[in-house]
Amino acid sequence: MQKKxxxxxxxxxxxxxLLMFIxxxxxxxxxxxxxxxxxxxxxxxxxxxxxxxxxxxxxxxDAIRKEQEAAKNAFISEDVYFDYDSSTLxxxxxxVLQAKAGWLRNNPxxxxxxxGHCDERxxxxxxxxxxxxxxxxxxxxxxxxxIPASSFKTVSYGEEMPxxxxxxxxxxxxxxxxxxxxx
Amino acid sequence: xxxxFNQDRLVIRLFLWVVLLLIFFASDSIAGYDYIxxxxxxxxxxxxxxxxxxxxxxxxxxxxxxxxxSVLLSDTLEFTGYFKMxxxxxxxxxxxxxxxxxxxxxxxxxxVIGAELLITGGLSMSGNNITMEMRLFDxxxxxxxxxxKYTGGVSDQRIMIRxxxxxxxxxxxxxxxxxxxxxxxxxxxxxxxEIYISDFDGYNPRQxxxxxxxxxxxxxxxxxxxLAYTSYARGKPDxxxxxxxxxxxxxxxxxxxxxxxxxxxxQFALAATLSFSGDPEIYMLTGDGKVIKRVTRNxxxxxxxxFSPDGRKMAFVSKRSGNPQIYSKDxxxxxxKRLTFQGKNNTTPSWSPKGDKIVYSSMEDGQFNxxxxxxxxxxxxxxxxxxxxxxxxxxxxxxSLIAFCSTREGVSRIYVMTSYGTEQRRLFSMPGEQTNPKWxxxxxxx
Numbered sequence: 001m002q003k004k005x006x007x008x009x010x011x012x013x014x015x016x017x018l019l020m021f022i023x024x025x026x027x028x029x030x031x032x033x034x035x036x037x038x039x040x041x042x043x044x045x046x047x048x049x050x051x052x053x054x055x056x057x058x059x060x061x062d063a064i065r066k067e068q069e070a071a072k073n074a075f076i077s078e079d080v081y082f083d084y085d086s087s088t089l090x091x092x093x094x095x096v097l098q099a100k101a102g103w104l105r106n107n108p109x110x111x112x113x114x115x116g117h118c119d120e121r122x123x124x125x126x127x128x129x130x131x132x133x134x135x136x137x138x139x140x141x142x143x144x145x146x147i148p149a150s151s152f153k154t155v156s157y158g159e160e161m162p163x164x165x166x167x168x169x170x171x172x173x174x175x176x177x178x179x180x181x182x183x
Numbered sequence: 184x185x186x187x188f189n190q191d192r193l194v195i196r197l198f199l200w201v202v203l204l205l206i207f208f209a210s211d212s213i214a215g216y217d218y219i220x221x222x223x224x225x226x227x228x229x230x231x232x233x234x235x236x237x238x239x240x241x242x243x244x245x246x247x248x249x250x251x252x253s254v255l256l257s258d259t260l261e262f263t264g265y266f267k268m269x270x271x272x273x274x275x276x277x278x279x280x281x282x283x284x285x286x287x288x289x290x291x292x293x294x295v296i297g298a299e300l301l302i303t304g305g306l307s308m309s310g311n312n313i314t315m316e317m318r319l320f321d322x323x324x325x326x327x328x329x330x331x332k333y334t335g336g337v338s339d340q341r342i343m344i345r346x347x348x349x350x351x352x353x354x355x356x357x358x359x360x361x362x363x364x365x366x367x368x369x370x371x372x373x374x375x376x377e378i379y380i381s382d383f384d385g386y387n388p389r390q391x392x393x394x395x396x397x398x399x400x401x402x403x404x405x406x407x408x409x410l411a412y413t414s415y416a417r418g419k420p421d422x423x424x425x426x427x428x429x430x431x432x433x434x435x436x437x438x439x440x441x442x443x444x445x446x447x448x449x450q451f452a453l454a455a456t457l458s459f460s461g462d463p464e465i466y467m468l469t470g471d472g473k474v475i476k477r478v479t480r481n482x483x484x485x486x487x488x489x490f491s492p493d494g495r496k497m498a499f500v501s502k503r504s505g506n507p508q509i510y511s512k513d514x515x516x517x518x519x520k521r522l523t524f525q526g527k528n529n530t531t532p533s534w535s536p537k538g539d540k541i542v543y544s545s546m547e548d549g550q551f552n553x554x555x556x557x558x559x560x561x562x563x564x565x566x567x568x569x570x571x572x573x574x575x576x577x578x579x580x581x582x583s584l585i586a587f588c589s590t591r592e593g594v595s596r597i598y599v600m601t602s603y604g605t606e607q608r609r610l611f612s613m614p615g616e617q618t619n620p621k622w623x624x625x626x627x628x629x
Contacts, residue, residue: 085506085528123530123544123551123574124399124619125443126500126507128413128420129456129463129484132440136461155419156440156458160376160397 072182075103079177080138085122087133089141097138100180101145108151111183114138116156117163119172124158131156138178153183228267229355232298232322233257235271235279236315239307248313249279249306252340256302256317259348259362262384263583264601265355269298278303283318285327293322300328302351313337317347319354329354341386352581361579365623366586367391367401367410368597372615378412380427383579383622385597385611391427402444402453403623409470411444411453422455424472433472439463445488445497454478454488454497465499478512489534489541491558498522498532498541498558509543511558522560531575534558535582535602542566542576542585553587555602566604575618578602580625586610588618 078100080093089097104110116135118127135154143149164171233256236249260266275292282288283303293301301320306313312334319329329350333343345362352360364383369376373390376397381388392398394416402411409432411424417434422441425432435441439458446453451470456463465485467475479485484502491497498511506527512519523529528546535541538558545554545563551572556563567573571590578585585602588595592609595616600607610620 121546121549122507122528123487125487126484126530128399128440128442129458129486132458132463133484136439136458140461154439157397158420160399 071103071106075100076180076182079179080134081173082134082176082178084119084172084176085130087116087130087137089137093138094141097141098145101142101147104142104147104151110151112152113181113183114152114154115161115179115181116154116158117161117175117177117179118159119175120159120162120167121172122159124160127158128156129158131158134176134178138180229265229299230269230297231260231266231300231302232269232274232293232296233260233302234274234277236304236306237279237283239305239314242308245306245308248308248337248340249304252304252306252315252344255341255344256304256348259344259384260302260351262599263352263360264606265352265583266300269296283316285318285320285325288320290320290322290325293320298322308337311337313340313343315340315343315347317344319351356581358581358583359625360581361584361622361625363625363627364580365407365627366577366597366610367403367621367623368588368617369399369401369619370613370615370617372613374615378410379617380410381611388611388613391425392423400443400619401621402446403621404446404451404453404470405449405624405626407623407627409446409451411446411455413440413442413444422457422468422472424453424470435468435472443487445490448490448492448494450494454490456486456488465497478514487531489532491534492536492538496534496558498534500530500532509541509556511541520560522556523563525563529554533577535578536580537582540602542578544574544576544587553585553600553604564604566600567607570607573598575620577620577622579622586620586622588620 078096080096082093083090114135116131116133118131122130132154135156139152139154142152162175164174233253236252238245238249257268261268273296275296276289278288283305299322301322302317304315304317306315314332314334316332318327320327331347331350333346335343349360349362352358361383365380366383367378367380370379375395376399377390377394378392378398378401379388379390391410392412392414394414396415398412398414400413408426408428409424410427411422413420414423417436420440420442422435422444423432437457437459440456440463442456444453444455452475453468453470454465455468457466462482463484463486464480465478465488467478469475478497479499479501481501481503484507485499487500489498495515496511496513498509500507501510504521507530508521509523509529509532510519510521522541526545526547530544532541532543540555541558542553542555544551551574552568553566553573553576554563555566566585567589573587573589576585576587583602584599586597586599589598595618596612597610597617597620598607599610
């Protein structure tokens with residue numbers, strides 16, 4: 001009789017266990033639909049982390065691009081200045097050209113136009129020739145630094161395109177220049 | 184004295200439809216006058232009276248044209264710098280009323296007011312044609328020196344008057360003057376520098392280039408048919424050689440600059456500075472733009488050629504001594520000679536039509552002035568002073584006048600002076616700035 005009770009109890013336990021299992025299972029089953037959500041959430045977290053990397057990369061790229069842009073702008077905006085009636089490169093002119101050579105090495109495909117300009121003193125005709133000499137001085141320096149001559153075209157504008165139309169020494173100094181543009 | 188016409192009738196073509204009848208009045212006194220001392224004609228100007236023209240029929244139109252004619256004749260002669268025009272208020276008699284031929288003139292009335300020469304004129308109109316007759320008198324000798332009659336269209340009045348002036352100048356100086364010449368120049372009136380051409384006196388300026396870029400340095404061929412100039416029409420300074428009458432020409436567009444053209448006198452060839460070798464050097468080119476040979480061989484700038492009238496020598500600017508100076512080169516012996524030694528910036532030489540002088544722009548104390556030096560060098564003479572920058576001198580074809588550009592009134596304009604530097608005056612006024620004048624030969628026709 002005791003055995004029967006035990007069997008019954010154990011059966012009950014088993015049943016309850018089964019029930020518990022079932023209930024647990026049912027809980028599990030009930031919770032299953034949430035799993036993709038969790039997964040999604042997890043995924044979201046993971047992609048957030050990836051986005052951060054990408055953003056970082058983008059920022060870096062942007063920084064690089066900005067740096068390149070700045071380098072390009074500096075390449076274009078920094079003029080090479082000359083003394084009055086001279087096409088000789090001063091030490092500061094050479095420093096500017098060295099920086100330009102650096103940029104040109106990183107940008108071997110760039111097609112460059114070097115413009116030669118003069119201040120308004122001197123006759124139009126002579127200044128056309130002087131502007132030519134200035135553009136060629138800058139070109140020769142860069143070619144000597146290993147930049148292929150085929151990268152360059154030169155155009156003399158003589159005194160025709162001053163950056164500063166003033167009649168002061170300051171204005172004249174700004175106008176005596178070799179200016180770089182990218183085609 | 185009576186007028187009798189010699190029957191030599193010369194038919195001269197002006198425009199296709201215009202015929203001028205030149206009737207030479209008899210005169211035994213054409214040759215042998217030296218009214219104008221060509222060694223310095225401007226010290227003593229010849230006092231001349233140019234009274235109003237007589238209207239032969241008396242219509243209103245005729246009256247207007249007659250007035251125009253006497254003013255134009257007076258202005259044209261005065262332009263030469265040789266004459267002192269006597270004020271009309273001083274006149275004691277009036278040929279426009281009393282008559283324009285010898286018989287009607289009391290020469291004492293002219294000598295007493297100081298007139299050594301007198302020109303009378305008559306004008307008649309019929310339909311669209313005008314006839315003008317003009318007579319030049321020596322008042323002291325009471326003698327007619329010249330008499331001409333012209334017939335043509337109303338619009339040819341200016342041409343007729345210039346023809347007469349041409350003959351007056353030839354009679355008085357032995358040279359044909361410059362009344363058939365033109366001046367090319369650069370103006371930025373449109374906002375861009377373009378080439379223009381006007382008559383010698385600045386009349387009727389018209390735009391020649393329409394490149395909408397930068398055009399510079401016009402240069403005339405001797406026959407006046409060709410104009411060479413530099414233009415940035417293709418983005419860089421190229422040399423354009425253009426026929427002014429027909430729509431043809433060529434472009435010299437070598438690498439570097441293609442600038443400062445100058446035609447060899449009497450030839451279809453020109454010199455110009457090209458820098459395709461890496462250095463601005465002067466080359467000789469055919470009128471078709473082909474390089475014949477290199478003329479200068481010197482590292483550094485060589486620019487702005489100008490030929491002696493016989494074409495044997497060439498003046499130019501070189502920087503070989505460290506700054507721009509004027510040199511000359513004998514083209515057969517290849518000998519070169521430095522001409523200027525004063526100042527550190529001597530440029531744009533222009534060789535005189537007589538061959539003995541070279542004018543150029545010289546900078547001293549930051550200002551440019553027009554200077555003149557012997558064709559073999561010597562002491563330079565400054566022709567302009569204390570009046571802005573004075574640059575780009577160019578000779579009239581007879582060598583009596585020099586045109587140049589000056590900033591004396593602020594913006595650059597074109598001026599004329601005698602070859603002695605006297606009588607500096609503005610040639611004309613138009614919007615913008617005018618630079619780079621180049622005077623043509625006197626064979627421009629009309």
